[in-house]
Amino acid sequence: MGNKxxxxxxxxxxxxxxxxxxxxxxxxxIKGLENVPASGAAxxxxxxxxxxxxxxxxxxxxxxxxxxxxKELFDxxxxxxxxxxxxxFPVKRGxxxxxxxxxxFSRLEEGKLLLMFPEGTRSKNGRIGEARAGAGxxxxxxxxxxxxxxIEDTDKMIKFKRVKITFGKPIYPPENFTKDDYVALxxxxxxxxxxx
Numbered sequence: 001m002g003n004k005x006x007x008x009x010x011x012x013x014x015x016x017x018x019x020x021x022x023x024x025x026x027x028x029x030i031k032g033l034e035n036v037p038a039s040g041a042a043x044x045x046x047x048x049x050x051x052x053x054x055x056x057x058x059x060x061x062x063x064x065x066x067x068x069x070x071k072e073l074f075d076x077x078x079x080x081x082x083x084x085x086x087x088x089f090p091v092k093r094g095x096x097x098x099x100x101x102x103x104x105f106s107r108l109e110e111g112k113l114l115l116m117f118p119e120g121t122r123s124k125n126g127r128i129g130e131a132r133a134g135a136g137x138x139x140x141x142x143x144x145x146x147x148x149x150x151i152e153d154t155d156k157m158i159k160f161k162r163v164k165i166t167f168g169k170p171i172y173p174p175e176n177f178t179k180d181d182y183v184a185l186x187x188x189x190x191x192x193x194x195x196x
Contacts, residue, residue, distance in 0.1 A: 014086055029162065031166040041113070046193065048129075066115070067088055069088040073090075101138070118146075132186060148169075150168070152164040
């Protein structure tokens with residue numbers, strides 16, 4: 001991986017399995033990796049159209065990534081055990097989960113990559129949805145850039161369409177910010193995604 005970041009064995013195993021699947025069955029295409037910093041903290045901020053989005057982001061990157069997953073997944077036998085060992089941490093949906101926020105900030109403070117969807121939820125129609133404050137809020141307070149990423153056709157994987165992911169240039173939070181900047185920064189990332 002070029003850098004010294006370590007990832008759990010289960011993370012590396014699951015990522016390698018997914019890489020083989022994406023390459024063999026979906027002829028995946030990755031662009032813009034030069035826009036992802038080789039070291040240091042950043043938030044990868046893609047659109048969200050499918051359950052396959054976290055794996056494709058993880059597989060495309062040269063560095064390990066950390067991500068939130070809904071708390072219910074951690075309670076499923078086998079699935080929960082695997083997901084705990086793949087750099088994921090739980091988040092309670094529909095409420096401000098302070099423990100999840102502490103986990104997010106802690107990983108960024110350690111100089112890691114974090115996956116956050118600016119829409120906050122999966123699109124039901126494949127189009128980019130409304131920006132929410134989450135990704136912008138974390139970026140502003142952690143003083144880290146958002147890296148926009150456009151994911152295409154992971155919602156059509158049953159048709160074996162080619163899947164693509166394109167990473168855009170970093171978007172930096174304002175030095176002096178207010179709460180109004182949280183949604184604005186998330187929106188800026190989504191606007192960049194739409195142009196990729």
